[in-house]
Amino acid sequence: PFLRMKKSLTRESLIWSVDQRWFEVTVDPMFNQEGSLTGGVHVAREITARKQMEDKLKSSEERYRTIIETIEDGYYETDLRGRVIFLNNSLGRMLRCPMEDIIGKDGRQFLDEENYKRVVDFFTNIYNTGKADTGFICEVIRKDGTRMPIEASVALIRDPRGKPKGFRGIVRDITDRELAKELERQLMRAQKMEAIGTLAGGIAHDFNNILTVILGNISLLKAYHAKPGDKIHNRLTETEKATLKARDLVRRILSFSKQELEQRAPTSFGPLVEETLKMLMPAIPSTIELSQDIDKDAGLVMGNVSQIEQVIVNLCTNAVHAMRENGGVLKIKVKKAELSDEFFTRNIEIPPGEYLELTISDTGHGIEPEIMDKIFDPYFTTKQVGEGSGLGLAMAQGIVKKHGGLITVDSIPGKGTTFHVYLPIFSTA
Ligand SMILES: Nc1ncnc2c1ncn2[C@@H]1O[C@H](COP(=O)(O)OP(=O)(O)OP(=O)(O)O)[C@@H](O)[C@H]1O
Numbered sequence: 001p002f003l004r005m006k007k008s009l010t011r012e013s014l015i016w017s018v019d020q021r022w023f024e025v026t027v028d029p030m031f032n033q034e035g036s037l038t039g040g041v042h043v044a045r046e047i048t049a050r051k052q053m054e055d056k057l058k059s060s061e062e063r064y065r066t067i068i069e070t071i072e073d074g075y076y077e078t079d080l081r082g083r084v085i086f087l088n089n090s091l092g093r094m095l096r097c098p099m100e101d102i103i104g105k106d107g108r109q110f111l112d113e114e115n116y117k118r119v120v121d122f123f124t125n126i127y128n129t130g131k132a133d134t135g136f137i138c139e140v141i142r143k144d145g146t147r148m149p150i151e152a153s154v155a156l157i158r159d160p161r162g163k164p165k166g167f168r169g170i171v172r173d174i175t176d177r178e179l180a181k182e183l184e185r186q187l188m189r190a191q192k193m194e195a196i197g198t199l200a201g202g203i204a205h206d207f208n209n210i211l212t213v214i215l216g217n218i219s220l221l222k223a224y225h226a227k228p229g230d231k232i233h234n235r236l237t238e239t240e241k242a243t244l245k246a247r248d249l250v251r252r253i254l255s256f257s258k259q260e261l262e263q264r265a266p267t268s269f270g271p272l273v274e275e276t277l278k279m280l281m282p283a284i285p286s287t288i289e290l291s292q293d294i295d296k297d298a299g300l301v302m303g304n305v306s307q308i309e310q311v312i313v314n315l316c317t318n319a320v321h322a323m324r325e326n327g328g329v330l331k332i333k334v335k336k337a338e339l340s341d342e343f344f345t346r347n348i349e350i351p352p353g354e355y356l357e358l359t360i361s362d363t364g365h366g367i368e369p370e371i372m373d374k375i376f377d378p379y380f381t382t383k384q385v386g387e388g389s390g391l392g393l394a395m396a397q398g399i400v401k402k403h404g405g406l407i408t409v410d411s412i413p414g415k416g417t418t419f420h421v422y423l424p425i426f427s428t429a
């Protein structure tokens with residue numbers, strides 16, 4: 001440092017080590033009255049303790065850096081306003097976003113309105129209580145627009161005086177866990193419907209035989225033991241009407257159970273949907289606008305025409321009912337489905353392959369999330385007593401399943417509902 005000082009004529013310093021001990025040597029220039037350099041003041045200070053502290057800090061910092069950079073979970077730090085000030089590579093990868101597009105920016109770019117509100121609430125709570133929390137679940141939107149469910153932990157970062165200056169925590173991608181839950185739910189549903197179907201089908205089958213005997217006897221009584229206009233004849237007619245209603249109900253139950261025998265034939269799907277709509281048209285009030293987008297050449301389905309008609313009628317009737325008060329638009333679309341691998345991973349009930357897709361969407365009152373799980377159950381209805389039996393969707397699902405297909409539903413309460421029906425394409429090859 002002395003040589004350097006001679007050149008610079010200002011204080012120079014050097015860190016020096018001897019036998020595991022560390023020294024800091026500083027040299028200050030000394031001048032005579034004429035202002036020329038006459039020498040230097042050397043001060044050596046032992047800094048071994050400071051040096052050891054620094055080394056310790058460095059290695060502990062290194063340790064945490066290694067942990068953070070090698071874990072699969074994401075790690076983030078933000079300031080109090082939610083701007084990201086640090087993140088690890090895993091989090092960048094998860095978000096499919098280059099680091100420079102995240103650092104210094106608001107985490108908000110990865111959240112929709114609803115999730116943003118929940119995040120703000122959660123962070124505000126951490127700020128107010130000062131307590132770290134884990135298990136916060138929300139959904140983020142990656143840079144490429146796909147969605148990812150995550151679980152996060154959040155803790156306060158404090159400055160040396162203990163004042164909060166930001167947040168930090170771990171982010172875990174829980175796509176697989178959520179998928180497993182969803183698949184389990186589908187499996188449970190399938191098993192439940194199967195059990196209900198078998199039970200109801202068995203009962204309905206026996207009932208059908210009994211009703212046939214009752215109806216036969218009523219006809220005989222009416223023909224041979226009563227005259228038209230008679231009191232007895234009138235009573236028998238009422239009995240017959242009620243019994244026919246019972247038979248109709250039994251038939252509907254049979255159609256979502258497995259018992260019914262059926263005739264199938266390859267049928268062009270587009271025209272079948274179109275014909276059914278023509279038949280339905282008179283029943284649609286003028287406050288509802290019907291919009292059709294039907295690809296007539298979408299493909300053939302191997303199916304029972306009257307059952308498939310029934311599916312369309314049931315779904316359209318529900319849509320019309322949901323719009324009866326305020327009117328709206330009933331949109332019907334038929335096309336060959338473009339289904340991704342991901343679709344088949346998410347829907348275990350149908351095997352990968354080619355499908356026809358019928359979409360029926362309405363702008364009606366929608367379905368509340370709490371009842372979403374129940375709408376396909378037989379006898380589940382939100383309609384007034386006498387208005388609906390709750391069999392419409394159960395039948396539709398039973399029929400579609402028997403045809404090797406799938407029904408899915410999306411709904412936004414107050415906005416509308418969309419049902420998708422997927423049926424396997426019949427190939428002649
Ligand atoms: N498009 C829709 N919009 C809003 N809610 C719907 C729609 N489709 C079905 N739902 C809800 O699902 C329930 C069950 O429908 P489902 O067709 O099985 O029975 P239902 O229409 O009530 O009676 P049914 O069809 O036997 O006359 C309905 O009561 C309704 O709450």
Ligand SMILES: [Mg+2]
Nearest residue numbers: 314318392393
């Ligand atoms: Mg219905």
